[in-house]
Amino acid sequence: MAGNMSDATVDSALIEKWTKVQNDLRSNIITSDSEEWQSDLNSLKLVAGLDISYPKDAHDKSHSDAYAALVICKFPSMEIVHQDVELCQPDVPYVPGFLAFRELPPLLNLVNKLLKEHPEFKPDVILVDGNGLLHPQKCGVACHIGYHTSICTIGVAKNLFVMENVNCTKAMVQNMGGAGDFTLIKDNENCILGLALKSAEEAKNPIYVSIGHKICLESSRKTVLACCKYRVPEPLRFADGISREFVRQLLAKTDT
DNA sequence: GCGACAG
């Protein structure tokens, strides 16, 4: 009955394995623009957003119901042209630094399903809820998605993944100017990991943008900013709203 | 030494 035990922890052998997977994957990440970005955002037509929502009692447990959502938006209007939601049951808990192993399977399912059933909606770039290179191993979930789909990806996180040796302080974040202003985030070796972006004038806190795969940081920044009507870029905001709505219905059904 | 820690 191992499956019934509390699985809030993951054994160290698995963490070791995951660490190796991410170290290997990192060497395959392309941090420059691919042909899709030849002349700024002029050739950008479709932008995708991927997100997962969990019921309140799921916590970091595994094998509990959650909903993964995929939204395809037309660029630059951000009009939704396609959307999909799928029930999923992540088989491992959330472990900081290893989010990909929890969320990659359901998210990859959505993308592969899209490519198979609606190839006309194949996005030029995917915005992933989470980090890309702004990660302890420089290999966040956005890198995983890009590597496994060969589609350009950008990591967009709503909170800073606090790491040692990173030059991002509260002061830096709060001294930013108007919408569009940003500050680079570097490690102690002066290597640029990502950036904090003030994505909307009303937004008190920035969002954290980093390379996922097959795109440079400048193009990532411009793309994300162009997708922002509010703090969170539209494709991600829509995916979040849709998956959350399904969780709400799930709870209403289980209740009573 | 302990705690910190995307979602």
Next chain:
DNA sequence: ATCTTGTCGC
């Protein structure tokens, strides 16, 4: 990630 009320402003 998730829970929550009101409040301010276009």
